[in-house]
Amino acid sequence: MNRHASHVEVSPGVYRERMGLFYEDIVMGETYEHRPGKTFTIEESMRHSLRALERTPELTDQNFHEHVDDGA
Amino acid sequence: MSEFLAYVSTGDKRYRECFGLDFEQFAAGQKFQHRPGLTVSQQDSRDECLDTLNQQMLHFDEAFAAHTEWKQCLVDSTLTTKVVMGLTWETFAKRTRLLGFEEITLTKPVFGDDTLYAESEILDRADWPDDARVGRLKVVTQGLNQRGEPIARLVHDLLIARAGQDNFTRVNY
Numbered sequence: 232m233n234r235h236a237s238h239v240e241v242s243p244g245v246y247r248e249r250m251g252l253f254y255e256d257i258v259m260g261e262t263y264e265h266r267p268g269k270t271f272t273i274e275e276s277m278r279h280s281l282r283a284l285e286r287t288p289e290l291t292d293q294n295f296h297e298h299v300d301d302g303a
Numbered sequence: 304m305s306e307f308l309a310y311v312s313t314g315d316k317r318y319r320e321c322f323g324l325d326f327e328q329f330a331a332g333q334k335f336q337h338r339p340g341l342t343v344s345q346q347d348s349r350d351e352c353l354d355t356l357n358q359q360m361l362h363f364d365e366a367f368a369a370h371t372e373w374k375q376c377l378v379d380s381t382l383t384t385k386v387v388m389g390l391t392w393e394t395f396a397k398r399t400r401l402l403g404f405e406e407i408t409l410t411k412p413v414f415g416d417d418t419l420y421a422e423s424e425i426l427d428r429a430d431w432p433d434d435a436r437v438g439r440l441k442v443v444t445q446g447l448n449q450r451g452e453p454i455a456r457l458v459h460d461l462l463i464a465r466a467g468q469d470n471f472t473r474v475n476y
Contacts, residue, residue, distance in 0.1 A: 237309035247336040264319035
């Protein structure tokens, strides 16, 4: 089977998704470009801040930012 | 055997992760076992109820649920449905449209800490006259628990991009 196969045929016409590469499939010097990317939203950043008790207004207060000068 | 690839070559010793089969690679009768599964907790179910304004206390009141035939809280079926659909994302990653559900059946109760898996069978495949870049699939997706018992059955119609017509390829993602 191709080391890059995304599915393995477990019985005729039945395909199981494979995840990742085995150690034997890794070749030194090859580069892998990961997909997908992930859009970060302000909301999840805020939620993370709050759950981590990180209360700096730079992360949690949009109103604060609207009043901050770039050079400040 | 049919071979589907998880990577495309983008240069010398260079590979990019890719997902999903092209419409041409699907055939009626194929079955796909999706991986990974997902363990759902009672808290996930509570969150789902709160997010959707679902006031059925069977989903979040253990004391109440103790008096029902199940003796414990049930996982909200909208959570079960969306988890099972979500688990199928990889094989159908080149979906451009979900045309609709023909059937959504919840066949067995799901409890907190159950683990859900999904399997799909291609029921039918056809051209889509409105748009030559896609084709139509009819798929039945089964949700299974950790004991392999069917907990949901979802029959859905979707459009899948033909080779080279998917958005990943079009924007060189």
